Amino acid sequence: MERRALGSSGFEVPVVGMGTSRTFDVRGRAAEVTSRRIVEEALAEGANLFDSSPMYGEAERVLGLALDGRRDQAIVATKVWTPDDDQAERQVKASLAYAHGRVELYQVHNLVAWPARLDRLERLRDEGLVDVIGATHYDPAAFEELAATMRSGRIGFVQVPYNPLEREVERVLLPLAEELGLGVMLMRPFGRGSVLRRWPAPAELAPLEPFGVATWPQALLKWGLSDPRCTVSIPATSRLGRMTENAAAGEPPWFGPDERDLVTRLATRS
Numbered sequence: 001m002e003r004r005a006l007g008s009s010g011f012e013v014p015v016v017g018m019g020t021s022r023t024f025d026v027r028g029r030a031a032e033v034t035s036r037r038i039v040e041e042a043l044a045e046g047a048n049l050f051d052s053s054p055m056y057g058e059a060e061r062v063l064g065l066a067l068d069g070r071r072d073q074a075i076v077a078t079k080v081w082t083p084d085d086d087q088a089e090r091q092v093k094a095s096l097a098y099a100h101g102r103v104e105l106y107q108v109h110n111l112v113a114w115p116a117r118l119d120r121l122e123r124l125r126d127e128g129l130v131d132v133i134g135a136t137h138y139d140p141a142a143f144e145e146l147a148a149t150m151r152s153g154r155i156g157f158v159q160v161p162y163n164p165l166e167r168e169v170e171r172v173l174l175p176l177a178e179e180l181g182l183g184v185m186l187m188r189p190f191g192r193g194s195v196l197r198r199w200p201a202p203a204e205l206a207p208l209e210p211f212g213v214a215t216w217p218q219a220l221l222k223w224g225l226s227d228p229r230c231t232v233s234i235p236a237t238s239r240l241g242r243m244t245e246n247a248a249a250g251e252p253p254w255f256g257p258d259e260r261d262l263v264t265r266l267a268t269r270s
């Protein structure tokens with residue numbers, strides 16, 4: 001698995017990690033054991049970055065359980081997500097406990113109360129409990145504010161949506177991240193599954209074989225990661241086997257313009 005520096009912070013991450021929205025919002029022993037095995041599979045493939053949030057129900061708790069006994073192998077990315085200061089304190093306390101006492105990458109979720117939340121995350125970083133601070137948003141209507149957060153000089157990376165059907169970040173945010181030396185975490189590489197609804201025929205993917213791509217999800221992951229401004233992609237899954245498939249997209253060679261155009265055409269055709 002290729003690893004890249006998260007912008008000028010120098011903190012290294014694998015190019016393929018894993019999200020936990022919905023997929024890890026589970027209860028009960030059987031579901032928690034499956035989650036633990038998915039994490040095990042991701043770790044075995046070198047995809048050792050896990051993104052979560054207090055917004056995702058049980059996900060932080062289930063991820064914490066899955067990392068029991070092997071927390072040192074993982075990079076935990078979570079978020080704080082509330083306009084309320086007291087609630088933010090409770091979230092920080094709970095997130096740190098679930099993540100076994102430290103959070104490598106701590107983000108302000110959807111920019112909620114971001115100046116105040118960054119104050120808190122900076123203090124955690126000063127205390128040595130956090131390595132890099134970031135901010136996320138999924139909605140292009142908020143990208144101007146996200147750009148302002150990036151320009152504030154207070155964050156080391158951003159998390160934004162990027163897939164062939166959601167390319168708004170190419171206009172301002174990716175160039176700005178490059179200019180400022182910020183890392184970029186790609187959320188929704190499969191558009192929450194929407195880009196996976198119709199798979200191209202195997203023959204249509206044949207030109208991507210020399211790039212180590214055998215499946216449509218791998219083509220989509222490699223499409224995003226072949227833009228050198230992108231640092232790490234975080235597909236979510238609830239099923240065993242998929243992290244092995246997804247992690248295989250984290251190896252060079254990377255696509256050139258022709259291969260990216262092919263994937264775009266296949267994803268956007270009606």
Ligand SMILES: NC(=O)c1ccc[n+]([C@@H]2O[C@H](COP(=O)([O-])OP(=O)(O)OC[C@H]3O[C@@H](n4cnc5c(N)ncnc54)[C@H](OP(=O)(O)O)[C@@H]3O)[C@@H](O)[C@H]2O)c1
Pocket residue numbers: 018019020021022023051052109110136137138159186187188189190191192193196217234235236237238239242243245246
């Ligand atoms: N505002 C924010 O900060 C924000 C917003 C959105 C997302 N995020 C983060 O980004 C992560 C990823 O986004 P997402 O979960 O919304 O969507 P996504 O990763 O684009 O898509 C997830 C879907 O892809 C399917 N999938 C994964 N690997 C597959 C494979 N190899 N073959 C077939 N299907 C596959 C999963 O189904 P199965 O379960 O069946 O595998 C799941 O339904 C989230 O989990 C979260 O951590 C952050």
